[in-house]
Amino acid sequence: MNQNLSLYPLTLYYDGACPLCMAEMRNLMLRNTAGRLRFVDMAPADFVAPAGAKREELARLLHGQAADGRWLRGVDTFVAMYEAVGVSWVAQALGGRWVRPLAERGYPWLARNRHRIPRWLAHVVFGTALRRAARQVAAAGECAQGACRRDGS
Structure with missing residues (x-):
């Protein structure tokens, strides 16, 4: 999936x-x-x-709509979203x-509960x-301003 650029930006529909x-x-x-992901919160009443989608179905499992219009659901969505943000080991x-x-069997139960x-x-x-993501974002901002840290702190 990581080679499929027609996925991105991927719009995630979440609760x-x-x-x-x-x-x-x-x-x-x-x-x-x-900016490879877009986020849509389905919780608001409006x-x-x-x-082509139904709120009830979107709420049942995590869904993502690819840039080319295709729908991903469940584990496929998780794989694509973690690949999109560079957390390839999770994907x-x-x-x-x-x-x-195991994920395909367990995730529907987790989603229901x-x-x-x-x-x-x-x-x-x-x-x-x-916390790790926040540190990485902060470090990237410092690098953009010319103050990169080489020791990883």
Whole structure:
């Protein structure tokens, strides 16, 4: 999927009322420095699904609409979105021979039960990733201003 440029920009339709979903989207938003992802929160009551899609279906599993109009759902969306932000190891793991079948079975259950996941658990799952992404964004900003750090701090 990483070679398929017709995917990007990829528009992600996510549930902003879900703490786990929001933590993951914040992580991706911080990493989206190349603008390969667009984010649409479906939680507001005035959300209108795009032509050819139904809100109920979009809310069932994570969906992404590729630049060429194709729809991705579930694990395919996760693979494409992590590839888009340069977290290739996650994309490769999710798309891999051993993990993908497990993810395809487990993700629908997780999606159905996502509102039962407490906010603190979402923070545990994505807290480190969010801090790392924020540091990388800050470091990139410093480099853009000519003050790069070579020691990784």
